[in-house]
Amino acid sequence: MSALPELDEEMEQGLLESGGTGGGPTPAVRRARAWLSRVAEPGSIPFWRFVEDTGPVEAVRRLRSGRAPDAVRSLGGARVDQDATAADLLRAQRCGARLVVPEDDEWPGLLLHALTVATSEEPDDARHQSPRTTAPVPPMALWVRGQARLDELVDRSVAIVGSRASTAYGEHVAGELGHQLGERGWTVVSGGAFGVDAAAHRGAMAAGAPTIAVLACGIDRVYPAAHGALFHRITEDGLLVSEWPPGAAPHRHRFLVRNRLIAGLTRGTVVVEAAARSGAQATARRADRLGRPVMVVPGPVTSATSVGCHELLRDIELGAVLVADAGHVIEAVGRLGEDLADRPPRPTDARDGLSDVAVRVLDACPVRAGVSPERLAAVAGCDVLDVLRVLPALELADLVEWTGTGWRLARPEQRGAR
Amino acid sequence: MSALPELDEEMEQGLLESGGTGGGPTPAVRRARAWLSRVAEPGSIPFWRFVEDTGPVEAVRRLRSGRAPDAVRSLGGARVDQDATAADLLRAQRCGARLVVPEDDEWPGLLLHALTVATSEEPDDARHQSPRTTAPVPPMALWVRGQARLDELVDRSVAIVGSRASTAYGEHVAGELGHQLGERGWTVVSGGAFGVDAAAHRGAMAAGAPTIAVLACGIDRVYPAAHGALFHRITEDGLLVSEWPPGAAPHRHRFLVRNRLIAGLTRGTVVVEAAARSGAQATARRADRLGRPVMVVPGPVTSATSVGCHELLRDIELGAVLVADAGHVIEAVGRLGEDLADRPPRPTDARDGLSDVAVRVLDACPVRAGVSPERLAAVAGCDVLDVLRVLPALELADLVEWTGTGWRLARPEQRGAR
Structure with a gap:
């Protein structure tokens, strides 16, 4: 399979075409990006910048003809002289795959723009750039x-x-x-x-x-x-x-x-x-x-x-x-205001909202035998008048009950979460 | 047990003593705080402020003689007319316990000071204060x-x-x-x-x-x-x-x-x-x-x-x-600089510190049959010169070895953490 002349010819031809007909990328652009996706390992800042500056077709031409900067050319190494694009594209097609390039409508440019921005913040001096394994470089194609x-x-x-x-x-x-x-x-x-x-x-x-x-x-x-x-x-x-x-x-x-x-x-x-x-x-x-x-x-x-x-x-x-x-x-x-997490379910408790005195009176109530308001006042540490004031509310909330002779808890309450 | 007159007498006497002998609290102060620790439920901002402002002995006298503000007196309720201090102190002594008061050297004043500060930030109006169950009030005694x-x-x-x-x-x-x-x-x-x-x-x-x-x-x-x-x-x-x-x-x-x-x-x-x-x-x-x-x-x-x-x-x-x-x-x-957590143990890896090219060459090395540097260059996507430059370092690190006919991985490496 001698695809080399074909690739270079298509690149020459691609330069003459401008944008094609339907707004999508020309076949030359797609083929250029297919070649670029194999020639250098992804993640290289100098390589990506070179393609971004010259355009994919011109980038291929310069790399193939030895007119790319040495630092960029060396990233491709021995692969620069090879061309497997025809085989790659065929192989993709056979397994139901395709090459999506930045020039396609389908390219997720909005999300990937963050990578472009992060790469633009990398220094020019290659010695101070992030190493390839952590550099935030956008993909050449997908x-x-x-x-x-x-x-x-x-x-x-x-x-x-x-x-x-x-x-x-x-x-x-x-x-x-x-x-x-x-x-x-x-x-x-x-x-x-x-x-x-x-x-x-x-x-x-x-x-x-x-x-x-x-x-x-x-x-x-x-x-x-x-x-x-x-x-x-x-x-x-x-x-x-x-x-x-x-x-x-x-x-x-x-x-x-x-x-x-x-x-x-x-x-x-x-x-x-x-x-x-x-x-x-x-x-x-x-x-x-x-x-x-x-x-x-x-x-x-x-x-x-x-x-x-x-x-x-x-x-x-x-x-x-x-x-x-x-x-x-x-x-x-989620987008602001559009997606909000549900509040975690919280057990409710009839004690919620009770006043301090009411809680103390409630805790003072015995489980079995009813006791007098005076006794409740002594145990709870408050005035009898306070006890008489809060008992109706506690009774209404089914927390205490009148036995006929005194007050007690309405039901054997579990001593739950404190 | 008619302790009432004794308590009131001791309070009267306590007012005449000033500080006692050894710098510690007088017996009247300790007894006053014993009484205060029972008369009102802990956590009340008005009650604590009243005791703080008047001193514990005078606070007891005013509460017992009806000269305390109504809002404070009502917090004690029916307990104000009772006195169980003699019994409480005896009961404590019998089980090997004691009452520690803020006037004691043993009082953890440094740590509890944060509660005093937080209480001082509470508003004066009782209706806007934190409820007793969450108020940051210091303890009356411990x-x-x-x-x-x-x-x-x-x-x-x-x-x-x-x-x-x-x-x-x-x-x-x-x-x-x-x-x-x-x-x-x-x-x-x-x-x-x-x-x-x-x-x-x-x-x-x-x-x-x-x-x-x-x-x-x-x-x-x-x-x-x-x-x-x-x-x-x-x-x-x-x-x-x-x-x-x-x-x-x-x-x-x-x-x-x-x-x-x-x-x-x-x-x-x-x-x-x-x-x-x-x-x-x-x-x-x-x-x-x-x-x-x-x-x-x-x-x-x-x-x-x-x-x-x-x-x-x-x-x-x-x-x-x-x-x-x-x-x-x-x-x-911990105090600054005194206590620092140990770094979590991290597995070390001979790959650490390798250059990008070296990592790629290493990944290109086969497990069994050795291959030529040219083949490594093609697989790794770099120049043969790069391969020849990094191979000695990889060999020195026991990562690759020369079989006599080519290079391969030095040992069947586990494909571990990525």
Whole structure:
């Protein structure tokens, strides 16, 4: 397959076309971004800035013809001389996937704009820039598998992330959150991994809601291998999304780079279970840097898989919010005034609203044999007149009763919450 | 027992004495405060201000002779005409207790000063003052049972409070916290109740440390009845403390009033398990009002007994700190620079500190058959020169090895935390 001349020809041709017909990107732009998505690892600030400044087609031409700055060209390394775009696009098509580029209507530009802003704040000197694994760089393009529109699904979306080595507790909570958020029209975004991620995806799907798995490998690969059925179900209503081209392997460093996308594509990030040093914590900090709410589900302090959650909640600078249910999550990410968490249910108590004297008289009342108001006054430490004044109200509230010879509690009351 | 004339006579006599001999309170002052501790329920702002303004002996004289303001006199009600001080003091003595008054050296004035300040901020108009159950009023006197000095024990003290209907988790954590704090020289203060309170007391004693139970009844009563042995053990090195005179019954409203004392006598309050509407939450809010740190142990969000804890942690105005161990507690309450929590143990990783290119090359290395630097460059997406530059460092760190024909990972590495 000698695609090289074709690519370069199409780029030349692409420069002559301006915007195409329907307002969408030209085939040359899409092909340019397909090539760029393979040539350099995502997350590089100089590379992204170069493409942003020159445009994708011109960027490809300069890289291919040796006219790109050395610092940019070296990021592509040996890949610059190769071209797998035709194969990549075909491979995507065969598995029901497509390449979504920033020039598409479907591009979730509103949410991803936070990444652009954060990248613009990075210094010019590459030595002082954030390292690639934590840099807030927007994706070059997104390989998307599934029928749904990406921009529509992420408009009301929440990331649920957490430990792969989760406990039954973490999976239960992630599943419940996913389910409740799905029921209330929110898209759950996660990483498709074992444990918390899978539980969150499954919870959302059990509510009949679409969910998005943002992968650190090609959208035609199944990693972890046991998630073939899960990924298949996700694509029915939801999406698999990746920055890497089809076939890309799930290298470990890619997960770190991927995490910024989970944070960037959502209105807020919920961490369910996280060990002391975990990717979920990293995702949470990335969300915070993008100005998105960081929400954390606590757990038993005796559980190692909650240590990372508690660290996040103890970090004053982070300002993470503790969440215990989907209501709390929606309150944190919902638009102002639109979504408010239900008040926690509180047991009511007939004692509420009683005056101080009434409470004392009530506590002075015996359970069985009735006693005189004088006796109540002595025990409660108040005047007999006070006792006579509060007794009718206590009787009306069914708290005390007249036995014929004296006053006593109306029923053997449980000594409840103090 | 006709103690009335004796009390009034002693008050008359007490006015003539000034300060006594050894700097401590005169017998008249102690007896006056014994009487005042029974005549009105603790927590009343007008009553406390009246005693503060006139002095305890003169306050008793005015109340007994009908010269106190009606609003103050009515707080005593029928009790004003009675005197049980001789019996109360005898009863205390018989069970190894004593009355500690603000005029004593042993009075924990430094810590309780926060209550005085908070009361001084209450408005003059009684209708706008905090109700008695939440008013931050200092105690009139403290009935104390045990050998230890009260002021010494509370100098470095932490309150541990929580649900009586605790779970095994809550009791485990309370016991651990009590034990660890006891070991590190901190006095655990709690309410002597079932559940979290008892576990905290027991944990402290298991570390050989004194502990204090602040009761809502007389120090000679055992409530709950099953805690006879626990209270007896507490008095061996620690103390039982109460504002109420001997024999006083554990009326329900007294627990609410008592809670301010647990907050006031300690440098901070830890809530271990608390239901949605609980006394532990009230104690925490009282601690906050006194400017003392509020610390909260989280739990599973699926546990009803942790709902109150999570509510406290979600309350932004409260500013409660999540704590997972005694180190966190001591960091919050300890004096600046004196006590700092240990950093949480973090797993170290040979990957830490590797450059971006080195991480990519490492991820590109196969597990079994060695490959050429050119192949590594292609997979990692960088120049061959980069690969050759980072390989020595990776080899030195025992991450990769030369097979004789190519490079591979040095050992089958677990794909661990991302």
